Amino acid sequence: MNEFKPILRFLAMSDIHFNREKPERRRNFELGIKLAYEYAEQQEYKGIDVLTINGDFTDHGEEEHFADFKESVEGALKPETDLIMTMASHEYMCDGHVEKAHERLRRFFNRGPDNHKVIKGFHFISVSPTISCRFQDEKREFLKKELEAAHEDTPFKPIFLFQHPHITETVYGSINWGEDDLTDILVNYPQIVDFSGHSHAPVNDPRSVHQRHFTCAGTGSFSYFELDEYDKVYGTVPPLDEPSAQFLIVEVSEEGAVKIKPFDVVTQRFFDMEYLVETPWNPDSFIYTEDRYFAAKKPEFTAEATIDVTVKADGVDFTFDQADGKGERIDDYTLTVRKKEDGSIVRRICFWSKYYLNNMPARLTQGLDLTEKGDYTVDISARGFWFNRSVNKLTTEFTI
Known part of the structure; x- marks a missing residue:
């Protein structure tokens, strides 16, 4: 491919879990945005076009959590940066009523739970669960309609999709924290680049980017880590599980290539890895597949190890x-x-x-x-x- 030159950049975050009893989550969220702007300023293309918040931005969906999150977003974002949000189980916790959570979203952020935007010629579709983290008929119909419209408009460009839970059997974390309500729809559109959270799985786990029928990426957590393996002596929550403050910086070229760059707020730097999806619309070009299980080299203890x-x-x-x-x-x-x-x-x-x-x-x-x-x-x-x-x-x- 030609030299990768981004014309679009966005941040993909989830599971921030705002709670006044955990002020470090708010500090790290605001710091993460600040550091992303500083990174962008050092690049040839200096923009951050979109901040995407992919559910569980509050801890329990309470009024004060929404108010604090709005204040934080408005203080951190520059005017030229758009905002895309989905809701999920933690926003629905307060009062146990989905419609009340939707009302809070409209009142605080002037938007509904599902949206479709075109930004610099690229389609961004976001869909919130019907209840908890499940998607019922109304959501499925919304997604079918919007995906087909995006595909007809730009069949050879990525479609960026955001929903809180992972799609089952895709990225790391999707075994315990995935849902399969949308899978049969998504497989028709290999150009989807799907972003999801819910699991709190680390963004630097190479299994957190996955390709089979389409491309998936896990968006990490700003609260604590949880891992998707069950044979560990301490269960699925590892030692030093807090603070977790990780997200993705995503860059897109004019040709539609996508670069995914995992970032760590705690150390204020990128992880030593990135992913390049050159032609998202062509599943024959996928490289982040199950073939990695067969191609991986075996680890080795050095002769000096003790x-x-x-x-x-x-x-x-x-x-x-x-x-x-x-x-x-x-x-x-x-x-x-x-x-x-x-x-x-x-x-x-x-x-x-x-x-x-x-x-x-x-x-x-x-x-x-x-x-x-x-x-x-x-x-x-x-x-x-x-x-x-x-x-x-x-x-x-x-x-x-």
């Missing part, structure tokens, strides 16, 4: 060097403790690498509440995001 074992009164700590992910970060580790005398397993756990932190630590410490006296061996294996287990393990012996 494990340090610390025996304490209430258990054992294992501190070790992270593995080399061969161009990607490590997803998780499996730690296995065996009795030295016969090799029988006494404890086996799986835990994350903390890859979701932009400043990912070079060494990890993981504890076990193992206190029984004896001689043991421990081994640690690494795993990437594509079930690619490391080619080697770290091993050592210890005595309690």
Whole structure:
């Protein structure tokens, strides 16, 4: 393709969860917008054309949450930046009444829950759930009509679609936090570039961009992380789950190519990754597909990597060097403790690498509440995001 030159730029955010008891969420939201403007000012194309807020911008949908969010948006956005919003389950929580939430949206933001805008020749369609995070017939009909109109107008340009929950079996987080109410409609339009939240999954997880029938991207969270795996020793909410403040900066060229750039507000910089969708309307050109599971290189512990074992009164700590992910970060580790005398397993756990932190630590410490006296061996294996287990393990012996 020709050199990528953006003529359109927008921010994709979700799950901000405004709550006066959590003021850091508001601070990070406003800081994220400020940092995005600073980034844009340093580029040849300096505009931020749209801020998209993809649901759960309030914690419980209360009047004060709407008021605070409006004040924050109006203070942070420049006049030339448009605003696109969807609602979701947390906006519907207060009073338990969807229509009251819609009334608040109209009163505070002068808009309805579903919209279709054309900005610089590109179609932006946003649709809010009927109730909770489900889409019923009225929403499906709205989406069919608007997608067909957008397709007829620009069949060889991306259509940007925004709804709060992920589409099931697409991006990371969509197994536990996805809905399939719209899938049969969306598969007809491969040029869709769909943005969704709900899961609080990290934007720097490479599975957070997915292509099969169309392109999907997860928009992260400004509140806390949750991950979509169920074998971890501490459940789906990882250590250091707050503060989370991540979003996407999306750039679009005149030809319709789309660049997706994950950004971290906590460290005030981009993650070391970006995604380029050159021809969104052509599914044969998709590269962020399930093929990545077969092409991924296996992680490896370097020859210099070590494990340090610390025996304490209430258990054992294992501190070790992270593995080399061969161009990607490590997803998780499996730690296995065996009795030295016969090799029988006494404890086996799986835990994350903390890859979701932009400043990912070079060494990890993981504890076990193992206190029984004896001689043991421990081994640690690494795993990437594509079930690619490391080619080697770290091993050592210890005595309690």
